[in-house]
Amino acid sequence: MAVFSGTDKQAMKRPHVGRSFFVELEFPDGTRRYHNGVGRVTVGGHDWLGVEDPIGGMMVGISEVEDPRFGTAAAIEITLAGLTYEFVKSVRSISRDLEGRAAEVYWAMFDPETQTPIVSLTKLFPGGSITAPRWEGSLLERKITLTIESVFDAENFPLGTTWSDIAQQQRYAGDRGLEFMGREILTTRK
Structure with a gap:
């Protein structure tokens, strides 16, 4: 799990800060990097593509990382909503290839006025992997959920x-x- 220095903890106590989540996914056609905001951001030497589009109706939801218990794994769920039919169809076509692929989840904190990082990219848990994507919805409302688990906790063997x-x-x-x-x-x- 993430370990923060004393300097990072002081920065997190500031009155106005903004947090962002970043995910690095190994897709069948290569590595993709996304963040839960709007537009492109360069952090940690990589470009991260934003997945939120409030005007287009596409939003992302990220669950809290739950403390692992015996029989469960530390995991985070990423839900994309407001998707086009074509996008859902493309995920369904590669869903078997996605399962078990590498995924890393990072967290960072920014100054909302200057958009400069206050706390740099911090890995949330080691060695993540993607479980099979889940989709639900109707003709008007569609969403896909990807779960990323820590491989060590999935084995119920804490690092x-x-x-x-x-x-x-x-x-x-x-x-x-x-x-x-x-x-x-x-x-x-x-």
């Missing part, structure tokens, strides 16, 4: 820990599920 009783107790106090790991167990029948 930097071990599978041992001590590590499990640190993650989940009181859980006794791994106390017999690495021990010889004998079953006695009477």
Whole structure:
């Protein structure tokens, strides 16, 4: 997960700041970079294309990254709404090729008046991958949702820990599920 320096934390306390999310996706035809705003932005040495078009009716929604629990993965959902039929059709045609491809999610903070970065690109979680896209809607209203999961949390194996009783107790106090790991167990029948 993201780690912020003391300087970054002070910058985040400013009264007027604007946050933006950036996503780098590996599509079958190459890498694409998007941000959740309008127009093109150059950050971190790359050009990022905005996906919001309020006048055209295309909007993006980004969920919060939920704290992973046992049996779930840290994930973020990106929902595009107000899509054309042609765009939805193009995503459906490559949906099988999208699943499992690499995706990185970044976050940055800007000064809204000068559009200069206050906190530079920060990776939200390591090693993301795209799950199968979901689409819903009718003839008038269409939307597509992409879920990006952290591959380490998808395996329920948080980065930097071990599978041992001590590590499990640190993650989940009181859980006794791994106390017999690495021990010889004998079953006695009477």
